Amino acid sequence: MSHIEYLNALNPKQREAVAAAPGHQLVLAGAGSGKTRVLVSRIAWLLQHEPITPANILAVTFTNKAAREMRERLGDILQLPLHSMWVGTFHGLAHRLLRAHWQEADLPQQFQIIDSEDQSRIIKRIHKAMGLDTEKWPPRQSQWFINGKKDEGVRAGNIQDSGDYLVEKLTKVYREYERVCQQNGLVDFAELLLRSHELWLKDATLLAHYQDRFKYILVDEFQDTNSIQYAWLKMLAGKNAFLTAVGDDDQSIYGWRGAKIENIHRFTREFSNTTTVRLEQNYRSTKNILSAANSVIENNCNRLGKELWTEDKAGDLITVYAAYNEVDEAKYIIDSVSEHLRNGVARSEAAILYRSNAQSRVLEEQLLLQGIPYRIYGGMKFFERAEIKDALAYLRLLMNRDNDISFERIVNTPARSIGNVTLTKVREYARGEDSSLFAATRQMLRNNSFSGRATNALSGFIQLMEDVAEEIADLTLPEAIAHVLHRSGLREFFNNDKSEKGKARVENLNELISAARQFEVEENDDLVTAFLSHAALEAGEGQADASEDSVQLMTLHSAKGLEFPIVFIAGMEAGLFPHQMSLDEEKLEEERRLCYVGMTRARQKLYLTYANSRRVYGIENYRQPSRFLREIPKELIESYGAVTQITRPTTFVEKPSYNVASEIADTGLKVGQQVQHKKFGEGVILNYEGSGSHTRIQVQFARHGTKWLVAAYANLSA
């Protein structure tokens, strides 16, 4: 696309942001207002109008996906080589800095990145070593504490002695955790940012170099930045660079993870002469969907103020369906999906969103029942799978024999008869000698410290690692991985598992080799280290068969940034959404933003559903509709299903095309109707099947659960 063309493709507000004179900018970009287009066009515009090169630009995002997309679109617009431009995630860019300056950052050259599971293992080990009772000191709490502090830019050494016993203890764990990571050459996600920030802080020359280089810094999803990310940006920007912050305070949904919406205010305060542009024209949704979303978000205080509008048609009303229970809700949703599919909608054009993962099960069951392919987002990522992490742990240990975390993971995987008793001895010895587990084992073997069996097993393992390290030295990365899988016995171990799970694991191991093969083409220097970093920083997709056309299921959180023609939000109930644990004012506003995010995913048709009764942890509860439903103007809604009064279903609104509302032939009964049964008492008709004398009716009884009854014998009365 040429210069003129991309400017012409913008609306006036977008153009104002893109063609602004050099300076700090805040772009408040509403949902679906074309913010990526603006970011990319801004970069193109700067390159054409300012005396700079791609090397002077740094663009940062939160997700790998967003970074990839930005890079691709830049490639489309600009006919320039872009490799010198820094485009990536906060963590990716911080990692790049630390790799380049590992010495100044006081890290070993082969430092490795750990994910939250590795982190949790380390903390558990520390708790054990410190003799902390798991009941009283849940490792999760320590992990939360440590990450929280790091996100604030606070080291264990900086935590004030408050006299608070809890904080004191957690700080001790934090300090020990820092020590273990440093000794093992491990860096967690938060550490990447903290460490690179400190690197600049202590090395003025280095900082000056980067400040001098990056004249323009552009940040996506600014509302999601936490304290350390803000500090990182501010330091890098220095006095001379211009910062463009793009974000939407109404879409801040990660406050619980340390994101600070206040950073938007702080930015306009601390970066002088910031110009603010609001992008409020939405190119995604119909008028009705936007009005509804606007009405909901208006209930939040402390907004920067923004109202989306569109030139699109009014479109369909928002369908609200009140289900009897979660099964009925799922049936309604899947039936509606089927109807859309029959009308020519592709499966991937329909998305079902929910507040918590537990809700997906009922939906899945109905999809399976109707044979509709679906895909669940989130869950286990490729590089997070146990078998993959085992394989990578071998590689990690081969790269750095002092990596105790990897040692612990694989020393007895697959089983080599190295038990806990033996390992406890090794751990104690290592602790005393202040050495790694690998070194300690070797020393103890020399000292004949083990029983015969343990000696054999351990020397076998040590020898294996030494041998394999030599054997793979001259191999390509995929060859090396294949070799490690073979020699470690991992492949055979999973091969012997003939279950579906075992087969899937072997497939994943093969997939790992192909991932390595692909990777090899892209990178070149220290391939193994780069591959391991890549595995940690970009955990990959959740499911392999992403290509098949399928209905999309995901949490509201993972839906951010996506859009679908047809969107269902399930479980619009008080206690579930907003969640029970988010009822205080601040958290409630975040839940409302989450609702806003969910609603604005929809392009043409939005369904909101709730159940009057839902099983939660196996217990049936009666539920109230979510307050967010009440915040939508009635004239934008068409309601179906059982409209509640207090707790009981009373009236029923008919929807012509959906069989739930229609009369069941020859019975004088309707779905949704309240009925009496001699034995089971009071109940509500959920569904029926068959006709004539074969008609069976599904009734949910107040006291006896859900039952299928043959209409001819059941003798149900209204």
Next chain:
DNA sequence: TACGGCCAACTTTTT
């Protein structure tokens, strides 16, 4: 060392 049974936990999760 491995498996089975028992108990408690249980919102969201870009890296």
Next chain:
DNA sequence: GTTGGCCGTA
């Protein structure tokens, strides 16, 4: 109701 983690026994 389901899952993960811990502990006790073959």
